[in-house]
Amino acid sequence: MPKFKPILKRPGELIRSEDWNKIQEDVREDLERLEKEIERLRAYIEMMTESVTLTNLESPVGKPYRLDEExxxxxxxxxxSVVGYITRQWLAKEGAGEICRFGVLSHFDVLYYWAAANNGNRRALEIVVEYVDGTVHVEKDVYVHEWSKLQPKGSENPYVEYLLSPNERVWYKYQLRNPHPDKEVRYVTFLNRDPECNVRVGNVLQHVSRVRPLSEL
Structure with missing residues (x-):
């Protein structure tokens, strides 16, 4: 509740200096209190995020396999047939090359994807983020962990989560930070750059975006 309470006077009446000073102090205190509340609200809004999970994604490139398919x-x-939300694994058609290209059509700050590799523990993955305005961002030499057995996180592209199948084969959840969250993303393309490594990507993406005040839009 505001501390300020008006002092009403009839036309022509004088106001005492102490009343005037009290009015000014009350108004100042209310303004300071309001400013603090606005700062707290702004900090709360800046921490708010929106998360979207895309499942059963299809790709015009690469080749899909069932999870129970060799x-x-x-x-x-x-x-x-299913691990978490993952129902298909995408791989390049011939060793190195395009694994998959998923449509996103959204803004985001962080992208989460699931991947693993046969003969992994290598910097075999490349990720291309294509924006609606035609520009691209490329992440090269992305480290991917071995799928046959759970690996330590390590310091190179540490996974944020993992899933085990009944026979303890592994899917790793990785994150990619978008350097241009103000741009709308059209596609995210995953490529295998190491012919000795079979990188697979799950048909699930999750992107997280910070809720932005209207003044930033």
Whole structure:
């Protein structure tokens, strides 16, 4: 509640100096209190985020495999049809090359994706973020962990979460920070740059964006 309380006078009446000074002090204190409340509200809004999960994603490039399907050149599979939200794994058609390209059409600050690699623990992944305005951002030499057994996080591209299949094959959840969160993203493309490493990407993306005040839009 505001501390200020008006002192009413009839036309022509004088106001005492102490009353006038008290009015000024009360108004000042109310303004300071209001400023603090606005700062607290602004800090709260800046911490608010919106999260969107995209599932069952399709790609015009790469090749999809079921999770319980053995990929040519590998031994074993995830031995289940679903791990978390992941129902398909995308791989490059011929060793190195494009793994998949997923449509996003949204703004985001952070992108989460699921990946793993046969003969992994290598900097084999490249990620291309394509914006609606035609510009791109490229992340090269992205480290991907081995899928056959849970690996330590390490310091290179540490995963934020992992999922194990019934036979303990692994999916790792990684994050990518968008350097241009003010730009709308059209596509995110994943590429395998190491022919000796079979990188797979799950058909699920999650993007998180900070809720921005109208003044920033």
């Amino acid at each position: 990929v040519p050149g590998e031994v074993g599979s995830y031995a289940t």
